[in-house]
Amino acid sequence: MSKRFMTGLYWFLAFEFALGAVTKYWPGDTMFSSAYSAKFADWGYPSWMRFVVGALEGAAAVLLVIRSRRTRFLGATTLMFVLTGAVTTHIVNHDPAVESWAAPTHLLIMGMLALANWPADWRDLLRAPAAPAVRTPRPSDEVTRAQHLGRNP
Template sequence: MSQRSRSGRLRTGFYWFLGFEFFVGFATKFWPGSTFFGPAYAEKFADWGFHPNMRFVVGALELIAAVLLVIPRRESRFLGAAMLVLVLTGAMTTHLIDDAPFWQGTSAPIHLVIMMIVALANWPADWRDVVPPWGRVAAAPRGTVALRDR
């Protein structure tokens, strides 16, 4: 096995591991009762000062990001990581304001740094690679100009 294919498999495994972690995060936020992380997330979100159903929004974002991380395209992985940077910034801020114990507040900052690295590693060469063209402007090959229909 060549070094390149070994590193590619390792990278793919890493993305699958991250995707699995955030899939577990999604599942625990949608779970109605207590989880192996402690009390139900509806209670946690209420204790943090959010509406208890906000857990569904955060959980759905984690699910979408987890799926995007395992899709083997740089643009998808960038979008998933960027989405998680926003979610984890909110989580980290919440834990800082809540004055959570050290062991509870370490996961968000660690994952935030990891997602920033993943986003930077998958940074698109051009924003048009990430955002699909909307409206009547057709996607043109690089170096050409797309013309609008008149």
């Protein structure tokens, strides 16, 4: 896929989850649904849990737009955990499919993005990003030949 398309996809998904994070912090009804404080209570969670979920969504949205495979992987896996909880909540509470289709859809998308950004070695996630190595220029053939013959260049 083109690089522009993928960048646009990351930004679109980050916008969606940033908007979702804002609605979790919103005290009343939103233009999308009723207040999340009431929703979380109806689902059997404490009302303050919406702040935890909102913080995770907001942090993951930021990680998705940083142009690094490592940060995008961490953002996608964070959202996979959040979305697994959302899907499970919708299933346990027997929510109608019309109201709960977004969570499993986004879970699949985040799974694909996590796999696309999977690190070559899991220890790469724990290491600090390395600075690019500085290459020293190789001496030219004339300098090497002069040094070999014992002359100063």
